[in-house]
Amino acid sequence: MKAILTPQNNPNVDHSYRAEGDVLHITVNGVEDSFDFTGMPDGAASGFDSDLPINPLIQASKADGVLTVTLLGWYGYAPEQGQEESDEDFQERLAEYELSKTEREVTL
Template sequence: MKLKLIPQCGDNDVSFSALGQVLTVIVNGSVETFDFTSAGDGTFNGFESDVLPSMPLLSATKTDGVIEVLAIGCYGPEPVREEEETDDAFQARHAEWDALRFNREVEI
């Protein structure tokens, strides 16, 4: 499953995982699954959940059994260097945060 993330600054802790054609979304510890196994080819949107505090899924497209999901990728405020943190450790942490601020694709 391919996940295309559009960055958005926010406080939500969001993660995604997939097992086959089942997508699991976790938002601030709340878990919801979306099963595309029996869905035919097409584009899906209007995702809803009574469990998740916010919905990061924008759309999903299934083509020949391959699923591409468009979702919001949350990132927090710019990191601040900790008092005991080395320059290298801070630069690495800052680079990780900086990468979250751009559109990206990941395979899950």
């Protein structure tokens, strides 16, 4: 499953995404919900009902049998370098943070 992550700044959201085939599992602040796209025909869908406190699922589309979901990609505060953290490790964390602020495609 491909996912397009759309950046959204909110440091108070703890979230994770994982896929099992065409089933998307989303956890937001400890609450999990699943979205089953098995058998979805080619086309697009939106407006998903969920028990999540904030539903990050914006859209699902299928083209030639390939499922792509558009999700909010939350990010929080910029990292600060710890006293015992090497410059290299900090630069790696900072690069990950900067990447989280851009729209990007990932595989789940």
